[in-house]
Amino acid sequence: MIILNGGSSSGKSGIARCLQAVLPGPWPAFGIDSLIDALPVRMRAADGGIRFTDDGGVSVGADFRALEAAWMAGMAAMARAGARVIVDDVFLGGAASQQRWREAVDGLDVLWVGVRCDAAVAAAREIARGDRTPGMAASQADAVHEGVVYDLEVDTAHTESLACARAIADRVGR
Secondary structure, rough: EEEEOOOOOOHHHHHHHEEEEEEEOOOEEEHHHHHHHHHOOOOOOOOOOOOOOOOOEEEHHHHHHHHHHHHHHHHHHHHHOOOOEEEEEOOOOOHHHHHHHHEEEEEEEEOEEEEEHHHHHHHHHHHHHHOOOOOHHHHHOOHHOOOOOOOOEEEOOOOOHHHHHHHHHHHHHO
16 A cells, blocks of 8 residues: 655645556555545535635544545555555644554555645646645645655655656565
């Protein structure tokens, strides 16, 4: 299992697609954005769900956390069943988020990858994407890495997604 953590617009999804191309065998990729997109609309306005503020902030409640825990358990179950899985996530809680993952993937072989990107570069990507709240990329660029321990870190502000994926694949091959 490969878990990619980085802020919004840091390049995680691009790296995941490149990993699928360079790693041997099938590696399905699942991102936190898919979980958020799958939520009922009401969970984007309720206190227990997930909220995106006008300044790019994100807050999550107990209902979201419960679904997130089930999603994590599902990803771990796939890996336990023999699938090699790539997860693209945003550790809004830094070390606490990684701890929730550690509990879900206990006993599995996991490569923890930090996807770093300069806040200004991520903010420019955010504008180009047009599907993110302005300010989210800059506010998450460093915060999602606070207290998180990685096996490998890549920097997409200075390295293309394919080169990052090859570095990760090389680490998986060891």
